[in-house]
Amino acid sequence: MMNDSSKGQAGNAGNAGQAGHVGQAGNAGQAGQAGNAGQAGRGGRFNIVLLGAPGAGKGTQAGLIAQRYGVPHISTGEIFRDAMKAGTPLGEAAKAYVESGGLVPDDITVGMVDERLKKGDAADGFVLDGFPRTLAQAEALDGRLAASGQKVAVALNIHVEDADIVRRLAGRRMCKACQKPYHVVYNPPGKDGACGACGGELIQRADDEESTVRERLAVYHSKTAPLIEYYRERGVFAEAMGHEILDETTQEVYDVLAKALGGVGEAGSCCGGGS
Numbered sequence: 001m002m003n004d005s006s007k008g009q010a011g012n013a014g015n016a017g018q019a020g021h022v023g024q025a026g027n028a029g030q031a032g033q034a035g036n037a038g039q040a041g042r043g044g045r046f047n048i049v050l051l052g053a054p055g056a057g058k059g060t061q062a063g064l065i066a067q068r069y070g071v072p073h074i075s076t077g078e079i080f081r082d083a084m085k086a087g088t089p090l091g092e093a094a095k096a097y098v099e100s101g102g103l104v105p106d107d108i109t110v111g112m113v114d115e116r117l118k119k120g121d122a123a124d125g126f127v128l129d130g131f132p133r134t135l136a137q138a139e140a141l142d143g144r145l146a147a148s149g150q151k152v153a154v155a156l157n158i159h160v161e162d163a164d165i166v167r168r169l170a171g172r173r174m175c176k177a178c179q180k181p182y183h184v185v186y187n188p189p190g191k192d193g194a195c196g197a198c199g200g201e202l203i204q205r206a207d208d209e210e211s212t213v214r215e216r217l218a219v220y221h222s223k224t225a226p227l228i229e230y231y232r233e234r235g236v237f238a239e240a241m242g243h244e245i246l247d248e249t250t251q252e253v254y255d256v257l258a259k260a261l262g263g264v265g266e267a268g269s270c271c272g273g274g275s
């Protein structure tokens with residue numbers, strides 16, 4: 001039952017102090033907390049934040065990155081569902097906003113993310129997907145991480161041109177009967193325009209209508225541009241192109257991350273868009 005600590009975790013502690021930055025931040029301020037055996041390994045060296053417009057394929061890449069680095073993929077949607085289900089005080093507070101149709105305020109969202117990050121599986125890091133969305137959330141996240149001697153290791157933006165996103169999202173269709181997904185260009189239905197599986201009628205989700213997609217993109221850009229600047233100033237911003245072909249995107253994401261996470265000291269020298 002309580003064999004968490006006997007699983008050879010101690011070996012993890014050995015990697016503090018490897019790279020100047022990480023080591024220095026990793027252990028600060030921990031001395032006072034006696035008795036908490038699991039704490040020693042909390043380096044957070046794979047603290048990854050994913051940025052990218054709706055439709056850029058962020059969720060898919062987040063899952064792949066999480067597997068590759070052995071850290072949890074944490075999406076805001078999942079955090080909300082879990083916190084509400086678990087009935088934590090923050091979850092209850094969020095529920096009240098959600099049920100009344102209001103936006104959950106930043107401090108509650110940040111508190112729930114913080115609760116989630118304290119779970120043991122995020123000791124080496126995390127892939128955050130859908131958070132932070134605003135400058136205030138980014139600052140709050142940094143504050144929470146700093147409290148345990150950590151920081152964001154890399155904020156990776158998956159860049160896709162707006163026109164491409166519109167084309168991808170606006171072409172999506174779904175079978176009204178069996179929910180099978182289609183795309184007018186990439187995965188077209190049969191000749192009669194009906195569902196190939198059940199013959200049902202194909203519909204477009206309101207979220208995918210072109211005007212809605214453009215609105216969502218406008219909101220995204222107005223909130224995210226400052227985030228990109230924020231992380232750039234801190235020397236942790238990196239960017240990969242979201243390609244039409246999934247594997248190409250994944251390969252670029254892996255390359256960019258390897259470079260960003262390997263060369264902690266080289267902040268600011270990459271990804272400016274030059275070469």
Ligand SMILES: [Zn+2]
Nearest residue numbers: 175178195198
């Ligand atoms: Zn169908």
